[in-house]
Amino acid sequence: MDLITIDTWADAQPHDYRPDLESGNVLFFPATPFSLPEATKELLRSLDFSGTAVHKNIAYRPASDRITGVDAGAEEQLRAVFKDYSRNVVRFAADLLPDYAKKWKLDYASFRPLEEQGRDLPTNKRNDLMHTDAFPSRPVHGNLILRIFTNIHPTKSRVWVTSDPFTKVAERYAKDAGLDDLAAEAASTMGRLRGQTVHAMSGLGLPIADRSAYDRFMLRFHEYLKRNEEYQRDWASYRFEFPPGSTWLVFTDVVPHSVHSGQHALEQTIIVARDSMADPEKAPVSILQRLCGKPLLGQAAW
Ligand SMILES: [Fe+2]
DSSP, rough: OEEEESOOGGGSSSOOHHHHHTOOEEEESSSOOOOHHHHHHHHHHHOOOOOSOOOOOOOOETTTEEEESSSSSHHHHHHHHHHHHHHHHHHHHHHHOOOHHOOOOOOEEEEESOOOOTTTGGGGGEEEEEEEOOOOSSSSOOOOEEEEEOOOSSSOOOEEEEEOOHHHHHHHHHHTTHHHHHHHHHHSHHHHHHHHHHHHHHHHSSSSOOOOHHHHHHHHHHHHHOOHHHHHOOOOOOEEEOOTEEEEEEEEESOOOOEEEEEEEEEEEEEEEEGGSSSSGGGGHHHHHHHHHOOOOOOOOO
C-alpha cells in the first residue's frame, strides 16, 4: 500500500482517485485542503477533557445537527464549530471524489482530544492494535467506511501503522474468524427469518441494529484481529507520520490500521455506496462473498 501525496490539489487536473482508495492506499494532503480557521483549532485544543464536564470524544451528526460529548454550556458554540467543519470537509471531499458524492451518506464527525500513546483501554477499544473498522450501532450493509482525518495538534505528528489491505488479511484470516459458519447460519431458514424479523422491527422504529451477515462478520473480525497475536506481531508493515496540519483519507474497513501516538485529530466519516465504487468487486463484502460462496447481504437498508 502507498501514501499518495497530493501537494497542490486545487491546481491539479481532475483525476479519479477512487481506484487508489479502493486498492487500500491513503490519500495524503500535507496542508489542510479545506478552510479550518485557527480559532477553531485553538478552541478545540483548549477544551478540558480531564473532568466530567466533557467526555472523551465529541461526536457531531451532520444529518440532524446534533452534538454529543460536550457539556450543556458549551453545546451551542461547539455545534456551530462542528457544523462549519463538517460542511467544509464534506465540500472538499465531494470536489475530490464526485462519483462517490452522488450517493454517499454522511456519518458522524468527531474530535479525538486525548494522547493516543499509553491509553489504558480494554482490548476491543484499543486504537494501537491493528484492526479494520466496523460500527456496532450503524450497520453499513456492504457499503464502505471512508474517513477523513486532520491533525490539528500544533507540533506533534499522528503516527499510524497499517498492514496489507483487507483482501490479503481476509484471505488469510476470514475463515479462522468464523466466516463460513456465520454465512451458513445467515443463509439457513432460521437465519433468514431472524434477519427479516429484525429488519421489520427496525423499520417500525424500534431501537435495534438491523445488521446484515456482513455487518456481523465485520464486527467479529474487528475483535478477532485485535486479539490475534500473530497478526499483530507479523503483519504490521507500514508506518506513517501525519504532521500537524495534514489531512488524510482512507477506507478504514479496507485498510487495517492502528494509532500509536498523536493528539487532537478531527475526523469526518462518510459511508460510500458500494455501487459507486470504480470496482465494486474490491469492496470487503464482495471479497468475503467470494471466499465463502454465500450471500452476506439480506434486505439492504438503503
Ligand atoms: Fe479504526
